[in-house]
Amino acid sequence: MSPAPAARRPALAITTGEPAGIGPEIAIRAAWALRGDANCILVGDAAFLAMTAGAIDPAIRLSAVSLQALRYSGLPHFGPDRIAVVDVPLAAHVVPGTLDPANGRAVLDILDAAIEGVRAGWFEAIVTAPLQKSTINDAGVPFSGHTEYLAEKTGTPQVVMMLAGSPGNGQPCLRVALATTHLPLKDVPGAITRDGLAKVLDIIDHDLRTRFGIAAPRILVTGLNPHAGENGYLGREEIDVIEPALLAARARGIDAQGPYPADTLFQPKYLKDADCVLAMYHDQGLPVLKHATFGRGVNITLGLPLVRTSVDHGTALDLAARGLGLADCGSMEEAIRAALQMAVASRTH
Numbered sequence: 295m296s297p298a299p300a301a302r303r304p305a306l307a308i309t310t311g312e313p314a315g316i317g318p319e320i321a322i323r324a325a326w327a328l329r330g331d332a333n334c335i336l337v338g339d340a341a342f343l344a345m346t347a348g349a350i351d352p353a354i355r356l357s358a359v360s361l362q363a364l365r366y367s368g369l370p371h372f373g374p375d376r377i378a379v380v381d382v383p384l385a386a387h388v389v390p391g392t393l394d395p396a397n398g399r400a401v402l403d404i405l406d407a408a409i410e411g412v413r414a415g416w417f418e419a420i421v422t423a424p425l426q427k428s429t430i431n432d433a434g435v436p437f438s439g440h441t442e443y444l445a446e447k448t449g450t451p452q453v454v455m456m457l458a459g460s461p462g463n464g465q466p467c468l469r470v471a472l473a474t475t476h477l478p479l480k481d482v483p484g485a486i487t488r489d490g491l492a493k494v495l496d497i498i499d500h501d502l503r504t505r506f507g508i509a510a511p512r513i514l515v516t517g518l519n520p521h522a523g524e525n526g527y528l529g530r531e532e533i534d535v536i537e538p539a540l541l542a543a544r545a546r547g548i549d550a551q552g553p554y555p556a557d558t559l560f561q562p563k564y565l566k567d568a569d570c571v572l573a574m575y576h577d578q579g580l581p582v583l584k585h586a587t588f589g590r591g592v593n594i595t596l597g598l599p600l601v602r603t604s605v606d607h608g609t610a611l612d613l614a615a616r617g618l619g620l621a622d623c624g625s626m627e628e629a630i631r632a633a634l635q636m637a638v639a640s641r642t643h
């Protein structure tokens with residue numbers, strides 16, 4: 295990808311996520327590595343990020359700006375020799391690798407500052423470093439993920455989680471979207487409805503066209519049950535819900551085929567003719583994607599009124615506890631590149 299001209303380069307908010315995890319480190323490393331291409335603004339505790347950056351590489355230069363200053367005079371221009379940081383203070387001292395619910399609220403404050411910044415026009419996209427869902431719940435705030443939180447905060451009734459990555463070896467980009475996101479497995483069948491699938495398919499089709507420039511998206515859809523229900527002998531969701539939803543989608547002009555058995559769908563001979571696979575639930579689709587592309591994948595929330603991308607991994611507390619320099623920031627770099635491309639594409643839609 296060639297860099298966008300500096301004057302038109304979108305400003306991207308990079309939320310730094312759970313402070314005890316690898317988020318702050320990979321956010322700093324990726325923003326610094328891509329500073330010539332992307333205008334990344336870190337959002338997090340400025341003092342903590344400055345300390346972390348200094349430990350990574352003393353050459354990294356950060357400049358802090360307060361939320362109050364942004365509200366008063368907008369985003370100042372920083373050259374590519376430094377990374378701007380919007381200061382959102384943490385509540386408690388950070389011990390790498392050790393979760394502290396005292397900082398749970400601040401992690402959400404970071405996200406809220408990024409959302410405010412998009413609304414105010416300071417940022418054109420949000421790229422999120424991983425947070426620890428359990429710690430936010432431990433802090434007393436019911437929370438199931440960025441995806442659901444951003445949907446709620448933007449008043450969007452339906453969004454779609456899609457992860458994308460390049461497996462390499464000349465294989466095409468693999469995109470896996472999910473019909474359901476973070477919910478217990480026992481609740482999945484009841485959450486898959488004809489109306490819900492209709493909305494999910496509409497969003498995938500729309501966003502692949504407008505944000506990814508795919509003129510006629512081809513979507514392959516998995517079944518829910520083993521062997522896509524084996525003609526109803528291993529479950530009826532395919533017959534009662536998924537097939538009617540696909541028939542209706544095709545009648546609306548959406549190229550959605552299936553339901554196919556999930557265990558054999560992810561073969562090159564099928565994937566080469568597909569732009570996206572729609573899986574029915576989190577651990578049906580994501581292990582395949584992460585096995586093929588872990589460390590280079592990007593998590594994208596479709597259907598939002600803003601651009602949001604993220605990494606394909608979590609907080610990796612095990613690595614954070616052992617010190618800096620162990621985490622791979624490849625996925626964060628891909629998430630920044632994807633946000634940059636999507637933000638530019640979104641200017642015309």
Ligand SMILES: NC(=O)c1ccc[n+]([C@@H]2O[C@H](COP(=O)([O-])OP(=O)(O)OC[C@H]3O[C@@H](n4cnc5c(N)ncnc54)[C@H](O)[C@@H]3O)[C@@H](O)[C@H]2O)c1
Nearest residue numbers: 423424425426427428604605607608609610612613621622
């Ligand atoms: N975008 C997000 O905010 C996001 C994404 C996924 C998981 N999570 C959250 O992260 C927390 C921990 O999840 P988990 O333990 O299941 O998964 P994890 O991805 O944090 O860790 C799984 C394994 O992958 C390794 N790993 C992860 N990222 C790596 C990197 N950048 N470089 C090298 N190795 C890496 C870890 O060391 C660990 O062995 C959970 O709370 C989960 O919900 C958040």
Ligand SMILES: N[C@H](C(=O)O)[C@H](O)COP(=O)(O)O
Nearest residue numbers: 439440441442593604606607
């Ligand atoms: N489901 C995501 C994954 O496995 O990578 C991850 O939990 C992040 O979800 P949010 O983007 O909703 O936080």
